[in-house]
Amino acid sequence: MKLSLKQLAVYLSLVVIGGGAGLLGSRYLLPQSYSFRQLKNVTVAPPVDPVVPNSVNGAVGSPGGDNVNFIANAVQKVGPAVVRINATRKVANPISDALKNPLLRRFFGENEQPIPEERIERGTGSGFILSANGELLTNAHVVADTDTVQVTLKDGRTFEGKVLGVDAVTDVAVVKIKANKLPTVRLGNSQNLIPGQWAIAIGNPLGLDNTVTIGIISATDRTSAQVGVPEKRVSFIQTDAAINPGNSGGPLLNAQGEVIGVNTAIRADAQGLGFAIPIETAARIANELFTKGRVEHPFLGIEMTDLSPSKKQQINLENQLNIQPDAGVVIKGVLENSPAKQGGLLPGDVIQKVNGKPMRTAAQVQKLVESSSVGDVLEIEVNRSGRTQSFKVQSGAYPHKK
Structure with a gap:
């Protein structure tokens, strides 16, 4: 049975609309x-x-x-x-893009009405x-x-x-x-x-x-x-x-x-x-x-996680680090060209204090940073390989996706 382009569009539309209902x-x-x-x-x-x-x-x-x-x-x-x-908003219609394939056009004819490139959601x-x-x-x-x-x-x-x-x-x-x-x-x-x-x-x-x-x-x-x-x-x-x-x-x-x-x-x-x-x-x-x-959100450019003895062992093994404390907030990663990188923070540093306030969880660090302003200088005390060190990090603006 030969399907028309319109019939195919109807069938595919039902699948797409059913999967995307209520997206907004x-x-x-x-x-x-x-x-x-x-x-x-x-x-x-x-x-x-x-x-x-x-x-x-x-x-x-x-x-x-x-x-x-x-x-x-x-x-x-x-x-x-x-x-x-x-x-309501207009979104790209995936059916329209799919049917631009020359192979599909051969099956369903060149004279069929094209599918709209956008649909209303x-x-x-x-x-x-x-x-x-x-x-x-x-x-x-x-x-x-x-x-x-x-x-x-x-x-x-x-x-x-x-x-x-x-x-x-x-x-x-x-x-x-x-x-x-x-x-x-x-x-x-x-x-x-x-x-x-x-x-x-x-x-x-x-x-x-x-x-x-x-x-x-x-x-x-x-x-x-x-x-x-x-x-x-x-x-x-x-x-x-x-x-x-x-x-x-x-x-x-x-x-x-x-x-x-x-x-x-x-x-x-x-x-x-x-x-x-x-x-x-x-x-x-x-x-x-x-x-x-x-x-504008203040941004340091670090990936953090709460530390535990088992997580410490895992992170040390996977990243060849030398984390000493069994608890605290460990920096798992530092973005290149980020304020944290420029301020001297490294993966494996365990955050102990920010602006003199003890930090026990990543949520506490996130909340304190978020409550500051872009451009503020934060004094961050860390445990690095068993030694306590302090760094001054000036927060930047959170990079928005373009």
């Missing part, structure tokens, strides 16, 4: 809370004891009932400020409103490669949103809609989270608007390498609250209904695990994107 929308406590404007000037808040919520007895209009608990209260506070973001994600005048925060991968998106509020109103900035390094993006007197979220604090505390996620997973899931904080300070996205520069919050495609960009809340993180569905194979960008990181990046349109 997936990938992936302080008692006092802050507004977005206030948090712009907040760096690190002091730790406080976590608050364990009690159920709120009695729904409105139902004396003595038990229909409203802290989860419902949190959702009632934040739900109106959570939005759906629909994005649609995706859905989530976001939340930071300010009453229409400043929104979402994930970078939700709005990647597009300048405008459709923003739908919980009350049904729809606006055209302008993408003002995207930072792929942290997976944070900001959008502006023309509106006033909008509901907003309250920003909490993620610096003192403890595994086991409540975590509430709101978003639009799989196109199901305003879906609420609940779980606990499973872990904090998960490095990008641990999560499986080494190209990112984030210490993630890990939660077992269900985060599915479409949840990306939605808020992760504490028991008081304050935003402590930005959900990001960055691991398609994650089952029972979700990850969120800490709100301090997201708010700082959002502020820079709103004011400058881009973000």
Whole structure:
């Protein structure tokens, strides 16, 4: 049976579209809370004891009932400020490239209508409103490669949103809609989270608007390498609250209904695990994107990993090094022409202190470097072959892919 070029295109399109569906929308406590404007000037808040919520007895209009608990209260506070973001973009059509092969053209004829070189790809994600005048925060991968998106509020109103900035390094993006007197979220604090505390996620997973899931904080300070996205520069919050495609960009809340993180569905194979960008990181990046349109990240140019006796033995054997300590943060690699290379750091150095602060994990080093500014000089104390040495490294700007 001889297939026409159009029939082949239909069959191949079904395969390609089925495999790429939802690409845009997936990938992936302080008692006092802050507004977005206030948090712009907040760096690190002091730790406080976590608050364990009690159920709120009695729904409105139902004396003595038990229909409203802290989860419902949190959702009632934040739900109106959570939005759906629909994005469209043009992507290269692989079918078109494949059918340019002269051998295939011989089989299906030269007179068939050519396949378009581009196709429209649609995706859905989530976001939340930071300010009453229409400043929104979402994930970078939700709005990647597009300048405008459709923003739908919980009350049904729809606006055209302008993408003002995207930072792929942290997976944070900001959008502006023309509106006033909008509901907003309250920003909490993620610096003192403890595994086991409540975590509430709101978003639009799989196109199901305003879906609420609940779980606990499973872990904090998960490095990008641990999560499986080494190209990112984030210490993630890990939660077992269900985060599915479409949840990306939605808020992760504490028991008081304050935003402590930005959900990001960055691991398609994650089952029972979700990850969120800490709100301090997201708010700082959002502020820079709103004011400058881009973000410069400090960059040293080292590959790090947490050290253990077995890992020390393995690295020494594989790289012919002489690492002495059994614990700490070991430099596995140093990029050529990087600030670290110019500053004198070498593979096998075990980082002990940065600017006088003891470093025990790669996450601590990453967080300290990320909190500095491009051009800052960092004093890094290392153990090199059993001897303590200090080096001054001036950070550069993270190289963006062109």
